[in-house]
Amino acid sequence: MKTVLLIGTLDTKGREYQYVQEKLRAEGVTPFVMDVSCKTFESEFASQVSCREVAKAAGTDFVAVSQMERVPAQKVMTEGAIRLSEKLYQEGRFQGVMALGGSNGTAIACAVMQRFPVGVPKLMVSTMASGDVRGYVGWKDIVMFHPVGDISLNRMTRQIFANAARAMAGMLKEASAEKEDKKIQIALTVFGVVQPCAERAKSLLEEKGYEVMVFHTSGTGGMALEELVKEGRIDAVLDISTTEVTDEVVGGVLTAGPTRLEAAGARGLPQVIMPGAIDLVNFKTPDTVPEKWKDRVFYRHTPHITLMRTNIEESECLGRVFAEKINRAKGPALVLIPLKGFSAYDSPTGPKAICLDGRPAPRSWFWPEADQAFYESLKNHLDLSRVGFREVPLHINDPDLAEMAVEELDRLMHEKGKLRA
Amino acid sequence: MKTVLLIGTLDTKGREYQYVQEKLRAEGVTPFVMDVSCKTFESEFASQVSCREVAKAAGTDFVAVSQMERVPAQKVMTEGAIRLSEKLYQEGRFQGVMALGGSNGTAIACAVMQRFPVGVPKLMVSTMASGDVRGYVGWKDIVMFHPVGDISLNRMTRQIFANAARAMAGMLKEASAEKEDKKIQIALTVFGVVQPCAERAKSLLEEKGYEVMVFHTSGTGGMALEELVKEGRIDAVLDISTTEVTDEVVGGVLTAGPTRLEAAGARGLPQVIMPGAIDLVNFKTPDTVPEKWKDRVFYRHTPHITLMRTNIEESECLGRVFAEKINRAKGPALVLIPLKGFSAYDSPTGPKAICLDGRPAPRSWFWPEADQAFYESLKNHLDLSRVGFREVPLHINDPDLAEMAVEELDRLMHEKGKLRA
Known part of the structure; x- marks a missing residue:
């Protein structure tokens, strides 16, 4: 029998959680309720872990929490819920996580869900689910379910909550092992401006019998890659778009954090790095670019x-x-x-560059001296006794380069295999 | 046996759809595939409805579509897919809708999903699912499933796609009728600044044995309310936040379209309207406010x-x-x-107002003359022979007003009941 951890604020949503528990039980799933209420209340609804225990796990007591403002209280309860649920998960006490909430409940429950590995069913019924959910979902496989109305019981929401409970029960069914799962898993990064390279490389890798996991390097993609490498789910990395490092170092919006490009090395995985898209720093609308850079070279994608x-x-x-x-x-x-050139734009046929306000830019986007500054500096600082380095007289989107990258990665993997054997 | 409509671009995602079909069949669900590819390709994968038929349903032919740019092609295929799927649904040919896609596939499939009633399972596995999904989900109960990597098959995504298929199969299980479903359903609108009124009214309505459906009037909430009234799912309306009408008329960001406040009347439902939050026009960050209004009276919530x-x-x-x-x-x-006063801010104790740039505003937020202009104009234009109108010397968040509103709605419902009998 499978168990699902329900993370809920029972002070306001007790009846709704009771309903979901009934629906889960009807599907043969055992509910296990953790109460993350932030305010004291007269408890009518039973939980397996009380809000007092959650506060205590965060090193404080619930009376103190219930006197806090919303934001700090939420922070404490999130911390406590994470600690307790990680312990419970390690003990094998549940196999999936589910919650129903408004903005407060969603923030707490999703922060907990993000802690569990990909594949562990995570389902959030949230009034916030038809908006910007990036902060809630992060890079994980959290399922967001929009309840149409508020989290309160009525004819319509009963139908929706029942669907959610049955979806969770469905996901908790035992998965069968698949023969395909034995294939070697290669992570490959991609971004629009290096798409031709990534597509070609993917085909070639698949022809060689590898399976490819593609990550779009928009911040969450790079985070997912690094974390999945740490979890041991990836066997080698072909890094074609490293623009997230540029954003982290220079100050763009698509950073994947300060440790991007490190996990594969730390785990000793074979990796080929073509530092694609390092020529660009990503921003959203022009007003998101810091004032100090207004006379720099821009392109509005x-x-x-x-x-x-x-x-x-x-x-x-x-x-x-x-x-x-x-x-x-x-x-x-x-x-x-x-x-x-490091991207589709980094070429003599690249686009016409502008200043931030649309005036012609002081120079063109294609800037061989900047590229050279990058790779000379890289070469000078690289420990060439341990790391391979090769300058290739091709553009990153030239199919021959993709081919070379795949051949080299394949070679590194076989060499590594020999060393191991 | 239940059938699920799969809407996919088989030109690029044939293998992935084949995998999902296997997983659905393993759960006893029949897949029914509609191909919405926008480019010609050598078809290796069977579909029940081909991309040629979809293009034809939109009044064009697929050769023309495949020569179009991405955006117009997407539009045509969306239109064709909507027409065909609505027809199939009316014929009872499927009971749920599911899709996997990137930005293009998500746009097409979600536009189709939005056409089907609340309660019909709708599940979208989308690379866009960890971002702003409002355009995809709208006000509907579309489940967004983030696949972590790209939509391509590997060890990790097989696990995720299988979870998605099992979630869909779970949702397709027969729901049991519930005795609670016979209760009268009252829709109630809410917004932060009229929360005390809405909460009080909700409790009172529930005490009277009604069930309450709460809609947060942030645009999608009002749309959901109006559409659910049209579908016959709501028996009466207590409209406490009508700020979406203000946004529609003046030009804010939280409009629910031009027909807000009309469906209940058109269907002849009893309704009590307390025009809460009409004192405010909603914007996002200050730079989203049109320049012409910069010297008006603002508050940064x-x-x-x-x-x-x-x-x-x-x-x-x-x-x-x-x-x-x-x-x-x-x-x-x-x-x-x-x-x-019409909102928490519309009161002598309301917040200190500012101009858009933060300087002190030309006057305070509390503005009885503006309120008066509203209700005098309303009264003058109202057909008082048919519509009740009462001025009450209370603030909207005064508990006595919520009580009065509930009593009056209750009375209207009983009177209507008598007329019917």
Whole structure:
């Protein structure tokens, strides 16, 4: 019998949780309720873990929590819920997590859900589910279910909550092992401006019998890649878009955090790095670009995506940061430098660049000196006794480069295999 | 045996759809595939409805579609898919809808899903699911499932796609009828600034044995209310927050479209309208407010919510618009005017108002003359021979007003009942 952890604020949603518990039981699933209420209340509804225990797990007591403002109280209860649920999960006490909530309940429950591995069913019925949910979902496989109305019981929501409970029960069914699962898993990163390279590489890898996991490097993609490598779900990495590192170092919006490009090395996985899209720093609408950069070189990819060209100084700095990260690799690593350009825009036929206000830019986007500053700096700081480095007179989207990258990764994997054997 | 409509672009995602079909069949669900590919391709994968048929249903042919740009092609295929799927649904050919997609596939499939009633299982596995999904979900109960990686098959995504298929199969299980479902369903609208009124009214309605459906009037809430009334799922309406009408008329961001406040009347449902929150026009960050209004009266509710006070001229106009909408009601309607203020901010103890740039505002938020312009105009344009109108010397959040509203709605419902009998 499977058990699902229900994380709820029983002070306001006791009846709704009672209903969901009935529906889960009807499907043969055992509910296990953790109460994350932030205010004292007369408890009519039973829980397996009380809000007092949750507060205590966060190192405080519930009376103190119930006197706090909403935001700090939420923070305490989130912390307590994470600690207790991680312990319960390690003990094998539940196999899935489910919750119903408004903004407060969603914030707490999703922060907990994000802690559990991909594949563990996570379902959030949330009044926030028809809006910007990135903060709730993060890079995880959290299922967001929009309840149409508020989280309160009526004819319509009973139908929706019952659907949610049955969806959770369905996900908790035993999965059958699949023969395909034995294939070697290669992570590949992609971004619009290096798409041709990524697509070609993916086909070639699949032809060789590998399975490819594609990550779009918009911040969450890179985070997912790094975390999945840490969890041991990935066997090798072909990093074609490293723009998230640029955003982290220079200050764009698509950063994947300070440890991007590090997990594969730390785990000793074979990796080939073609530092694609390092020529651009990502912003949203033009007003999201800091004032100090208004006279820099820009390109408006869409009305909601504004790209800034990295300059020589930043490129040099980036080269050093890349080298420091890659030098720490415990496994085989190779850097391939596409001398003719790092993205579709980084080419003599690239787009017309502008200043932030739309005036012509002081120079074109294509900037070989900036590229050179990057790879010279990278080479100078790289420990060439341990890390491979090759300058290739091709553009990143040249099919020959994708082919070379795949061949090299394949070689690194076989060499590693031999070393192991 | 239940059938699920799968809406997919088989040109790029054939293998993934094949996998999901296997998983659905393993759960006893029959897949029915509609191909919405926008480009010609060599078809390896069977579908029950081909992309040629979809294009034809939209009044064009697929060769033409495959030569179009992405956006117009998407539009055509969406239109064709909607027409065919609505017909299939009417014929009882499927009981749920599911899809996997990137931005293009998600746009097409979710536009189709939005056409089907609440309660019909709708599940979208989408690379866009960890971002702003409002355009995809709308006000419906569409379940968004984030696949972590791209829509391509590997060890991780197989686990995720299988979970999605099992969630869909779970939702398709027969629901049991519930005795609670016989209760009368009352829709109630709410917004932060009229929360005390809404909460009190909800409790009182529940004490009387009604079930309450709560709608947060942030645009989608009002749309949901109006559509659910049209579908016959609601028996009476207590409209406490009508701020969406203000946004529609003046030009804020939380409009629910031009027909808000009309469905209940058109269906002849009893309704009590307390025009709460008509004193504010909603914007996001200050830069979303049109330049022409920069010297108006504002309040920054949060960094992401900027409120503008309606002025006398707008209030007068609003009163007329409300009257025109309410005059068309075919059922009993009563307007209650809270003379001491329409929102928590519309009070002598309300917040300190500012101009858009943060300087002190030309006047305070509390503006009895603007309120008066609204209700005088409303009264003057209202057909008082058919619609009830009462000015009450209370603030909207006074518990006595909530009580009065509930008593009056209860009375209208009983009177209507007598007329029917």
